[in-house]
Amino acid sequence: MRMEMDIIVARGGFQVACQASFGPGVHMISGQVGSGKTTLALAMASLIPYQGRLDKEGMGDVLMSFQFPEHHITASRLDDEVRSWGLDPEQVLPGIGLDDRRGSDPLHLSRGGLKRLNLACVLARDPDLLILDEPFSSLDCVAKSQLCRAIEDRKGKITLLFSHERSVLPRVDTLSHVEYGRLIHHGTVPGSIAAWQGAPPYIRQALQSGARPENITHKDVREAICRMRD
Amino acid sequence: MQDARLRILTTIVLSAGAFISLYGALATLVWWLLLTPRWQALPHPRILLWVMVMIAITSLVSELSGGEGFSYMVRMIAILLIAAWAYSQRQDGELLDVSVWLMGKRIGFDIGLTAEMGMQSLGLIKQDIQQVRQAMAVKGMKFSVFSILPLAANIVMNQLRRTEEMAKMLTVRGYIRGGEIEPHFHTARIDYLLALSSLLVLTTAILSYY
Amino acid sequence: MIHIEGLRHHLLEIPSLTIAGPKVALIGRNGAGKTSLLELLAGIDRPKEGSITVDGEEPRTLRVGWVGEFPDHTILFSRVFDEVCSSLRFTYVPVAEAERMARETMRSLGALHLWDRATAELSGGEKALVAYAAAVVNPPRLLILDEVDSHLDERCASLISDSILHSGFQTVFCTQDMDLAAKADEVLFLDNGRVVQHGPPQEVFHALEGSCFYPNSWRMGP
Numbered sequence: 026m027r028m029e030m031d032i033i034v035a036r037g038g039f040q041v042a043c044q045a046s047f048g049p050g051v052h053m054i055s056g057q058v059g060s061g062k063t064t065l066a067l068a069m070a071s072l073i074p075y076q077g078r079l080d081k082e083g084m085g086d087v088l089m090s091f092q093f094p095e096h097h098i099t100a101s102r103l104d105d106e107v108r109s110w111g112l113d114p115e116q117v118l119p120g121i122g123l124d125d126r127r128g129s130d131p132l133h134l135s136r137g138g139l140k141r142l143n144l145a146c147v148l149a150r151d152p153d154l155l156i157l158d159e160p161f162s163s164l165d166c167v168a169k170s171q172l173c174r175a176i177e178d179r180k181g182k183i184t185l186l187f188s189h190e191r192s193v194l195p196r197v198d199t200l201s202h203v204e205y206g207r208l209i210h211h212g213t214v215p216g217s218i219a220a221w222q223g224a225p226p227y228i229r230q231a232l233q234s235g236a237r238p239e240n241i242t243h244k245d246v247r248e249a250i251c252r253m254r255d
Numbered sequence: 256m257q258d259a260r261l262r263i264l265t266t267i268v269l270s271a272g273a274f275i276s277l278y279g280a281l282a283t284l285v286w287w288l289l290l291t292p293r294w295q296a297l298p299h300p301r302i303l304l305w306v307m308v309m310i311a312i313t314s315l316v317s318e319l320s321g322g323e324g325f326s327y328m329v330r331m332i333a334i335l336l337i338a339a340w341a342y343s344q345r346q347d348g349e350l351l352d353v354s355v356w357l358m359g360k361r362i363g364f365d366i367g368l369t370a371e372m373g374m375q376s377l378g379l380i381k382q383d384i385q386q387v388r389q390a391m392a393v394k395g396m397k398f399s400v401f402s403i404l405p406l407a408a409n410i411v412m413n414q415l416r417r418t419e420e421m422a423k424m425l426t427v428r429g430y431i432r433g434g435e436i437e438p439h440f441h442t443a444r445i446d447y448l449l450a451l452s453s454l455l456v457l458t459t460a461i462l463s464y465y
Numbered sequence: 466m467i468h469i470e471g472l473r474h475h476l477l478e479i480p481s482l483t484i485a486g487p488k489v490a491l492i493g494r495n496g497a498g499k500t501s502l503l504e505l506l507a508g509i510d511r512p513k514e515g516s517i518t519v520d521g522e523e524p525r526t527l528r529v530g531w532v533g534e535f536p537d538h539t540i541l542f543s544r545v546f547d548e549v550c551s552s553l554r555f556t557y558v559p560v561a562e563a564e565r566m567a568r569e570t571m572r573s574l575g576a577l578h579l580w581d582r583a584t585a586e587l588s589g590g591e592k593a594l595v596a597y598a599a600a601v602v603n604p605p606r607l608l609i610l611d612e613v614d615s616h617l618d619e620r621c622a623s624l625i626s627d628s629i630l631h632s633g634f635q636t637v638f639c640t641q642d643m644d645l646a647a648k649a650d651e652v653l654f655l656d657n658g659r660v661v662q663h664g665p666p667q668e669v670f671h672a673l674e675g676s677c678f679y680p681n682s683w684r685m686g687p
Contacts, residue, residue: 057618058589072389089393095413096383096390099405109394132412137495162616165495165641166677189618192642192681226619226644227681243684250685347543347583364554371542378585379538417538423509424539425555427531428599434554435563 026084026153028183032077034061034068041065043208051176051184051195053241055223056203062187063092065208066158069185084183086152092159094139098131103142106131110146121145136163148175154183161190169193173242191225196240215239256449258442259349260356265453266341272453272460273333279460280330286456287336290449297339307332350374352438361433368434372421376414383410467506467607467637472515476658477501479515484637484653488630490646490666491639492678493655499639500611502655506637507531507609519607530600530608530634534615536592540584548584549598556603570602574628590621597628610638614645643670647680654678 031044041061056062068075070089081087091097100106104114104127118124121141131139140163147155157176161169173195176184186197200211202223211217218224218241219232231238231246238249256262269286272279287293297303310331318324354367387406388398396402467484476498491499504510505517508525519527533539542548546564549571553563571577576594579587587595593613600608610629614622626645629636638649646652652669654662662669670679 057620058616059618067389070393072392091386091390091393093386095409096386097393098409099391099394099396099402101405101408109396132408135496163495165493166643167494170677191619192644193677225681227685230682231685243681247684347585348547351542351547368541371547374543375540375584420533420535420539421541423504424531424533424541426509427507427529428552428555429528429603430555434551435557435560436554437560 026181026183027082028069028080028084028154029082030069030077030079032068032075032079034064034073034075036061036064036073039206041203041206041208043068045201045208045210047183047185047199049181049183050198051179051186052199052201053194053197054185054187054201054203054208055189055221056187058189060203061206062189062203063158065203066156066185066187069154070156081154084153086150087154087156088147088150088152089156090143090147090158090160092162094136094143094163095132097143098139101130103127103129103131106142107146110150112146112149117145117149137165137168140164141168144172144175148179151179151182154185155179156185156187158187159189160186161188161193166193189223191227193243194225194241196242196245200241214241256344256443256446257346258440258446259346259353260440261442261446261450262341262344263353265450266337268450268453268457269337270334272457273330273337275457275460276464277326277329278463279456280326280333282456282459283333283337284329286452287333287340290452291340296343297336298343303335303339306335310335351436352440355436355438356440359433360435364433364436376417379417380410380414383413466520468516468518468521470516472505472512472517474505474510474512474514475501477505478658479660482660482663484651486635486637486650488635488649489637489651489653490649491637491653491655492641492643492646497655498658499655501658503609503611503637503639506607524607527606528603530605532593532596532600532608532610532613534612536596536613537589539596540592543584545579545582545584545587545595548595549602551599552603558603567598567602570598574598575624588621590617590624593617593621593625597625601632601634605634608632608634608636608638610636610640612639612641615641643678643680644682647683 026049028047033040033042039061041064043065054062066089067073070087072089098106100109103118103123107114107117114127118127123142131142134142144160160172164172170193173193176186176195197214199213200217200221202209202211202221204222209222211220215238218228218238228241228246231250236246236249236253238245256265269283273283294300310328314324314328317327350370351367354370355363357363358366387409391398391402469479469482472479491502493499505512506524507529508523508527517524540548541551546567549567550563553566568577571580574594576598579591579595584592584595614625617625629638630648640646647666647670649666651664652666653660654669654673662672670683673679
């Protein structure tokens with residue numbers, strides 16, 4: 026299973042180019058707001074047109090989760106909404122503490138609640154290719170940590186994580202950064218961490234002090250700092 | 256046409272002229288051909304073309320069944336072109352400026368504020384529709400008659416939420432009624448030419464009617 | 466000085482609280498009641514039971530600056546200068562004075578180049594700057610920010626954060642960025658409507674050390 030691409034996507038007066046190859050694993054793609062991350066994500070999900078070649082070899086289903094979760098809602102009851110994803114409400118709602126509100130209107134949930142619902146659904150579907158556009162937005166740090174664990178639990182599938190999150194991050198396999206209209210693929214961790222242009226402050230500070238983390242989570246960075254001191 | 260007040264006046268005068276008589280409509284078309292950037296300036300030219308085709312078809316049917324289809328067609332097309340031209344010329348904030356100029360700092364400001372907020376909302380709704388359609392595509396739902404209901408519900412709920420946020424913002428910023436504002440207008444010389452010539456068109460229309 | 470006595474409002478239950486500030490960070494899980502509390506402080510809402518006073522006065526009688534989570538959604542006007550001047554216009558400040566104050570505010574934020582732009586053309590970060598300018602143009606007694614940094618990238622977020630920390634206004638801000646919260650004078654941790662921790666950052670974060678509510682920069686060293 027592999028996604029190979031050499032595409033240019035034009036949207037609203039600017040364009041983004043991407044030449045990369047993603048295999049099974051978690052791929053972090055950072056970039057500032059407005060850098061074109063969402064445009065690329067939509068193209069990779071084949072939701073908007075692009076020029077060039079995009080091969081999804083050996084891949085079955087592709088799902089994308091949007092930054093604003095309310096756009097995904099199509100049903101007027103929580104259980105119907107879960108069913109609209111082809112899932113059983115019993116399997117999804119208890120996990121996010123919404124089992125007692127299965128008859129209520131999804132649009133009455135807060136944005137954070139909607140986000141957790143949406144993420145629970147796409148993760149439960151466990152697609153071959155999962156594209157997450159700013160999945161951490163609207164979540165508090167507890168929910169972010171839970172999301173990180175769920176992302177790490179996906180085995181043998183491709184997860185593309187488009188985010189400018191700089192605090193709570195999962196263990197990843199590769200790092201990329203979108204800037205000035207192109208995706209720069211830095212490569213696999215841990216080698217790519219030092220070159221990662223989208224590194225959050227806590228990683229930059231650690232690198233500056235000489236630490237060499239194995240991955241990008243707090244734990245990895247702390248361990249690297251401790252190792253350096255020993 | 257920079258001065259929004261003159262532009263609105265011109266639009267009303269020309270539309271009236273085009274509506275009153277066939278000669279008025281023809282004069283309006285001449286005005287449009289001579290004094291505007293014509294087709295290039297119009298928004299959504301393809302949609303306009305479709306609307307004109309529909310008008311032409313309706314007119315043909317009317318003409319064939321004994322009505323004044325041709326006159327109707329020319330008049331409606333003239334009005335449509337003037338409306339499209341006026342729409343293409345609009346500038347940010349002019350609804351507020353014109354409103355205050357016409358109706359003062361209380362009612363005028365309130366109406367202008369409502370119009371401004373409306374324009375903001377329309378822009379966001381446009382983005383919403385696009386995103387909801389994409390989100391539906393993710394679920395494998397095609398855009399059809401059946402998907403209109405959830406799409407509409409989504410748009411409405413989002414808009415209601417935003418309206419609540421806007422209301423809070425108005426409260427916090429101290430809004431009670433009206434506002435202290437001095438509307439500014441820039442009037443280019445050509446604006447006078449366009450406005451005066453539109454009156455000529457209306458005169459032609461009225462004269463040809465009698 | 467913000468005093469809260471016997472407050473009961475929806476989920477919130479705060480028997481007694483005094484907030485001195487000047488920079489106060491409000492943290493906690495989603496749904497803990499942070500936005501409700503901020504709305505009460507801003508005078509947008511009134512407590513069902515109990516009282517909130519800011520220097521002895523009711524919040525709704527004071528001038529308050531408010532910046533919400535999504536500035537895109539609360540922009541009222543299509544021109545930037547209309548948006549920034551709005552609170553001055555609503556309160557009938559003379560036009561010349563209003564323009565002077567607005568230009569000065571934009572200049573001090575390094576955003577004067579946005580003055581003649583259309584709000585629809587602005588990037589998310591620029592919109593947040595404009596919203597911030599609109600909130601402080603008429604110097605507020607209390608400045609309230611509801612997670613404004615959540616959806617901004619690092620560059621814009623740090624611009625806003627700097628403005629928050631260095632402005633002269635008493636500020637209560639809600640954030641998911643614990644490193645920013647650590648720079649405040651006081652931190653309030655809200656859980657299920659109750660103030661579970663309150664005090665200087667050192668004290669509050671020490672109590673929260675096992676949780677994810679802890680500044681990253683503190684985790685990493687010394």
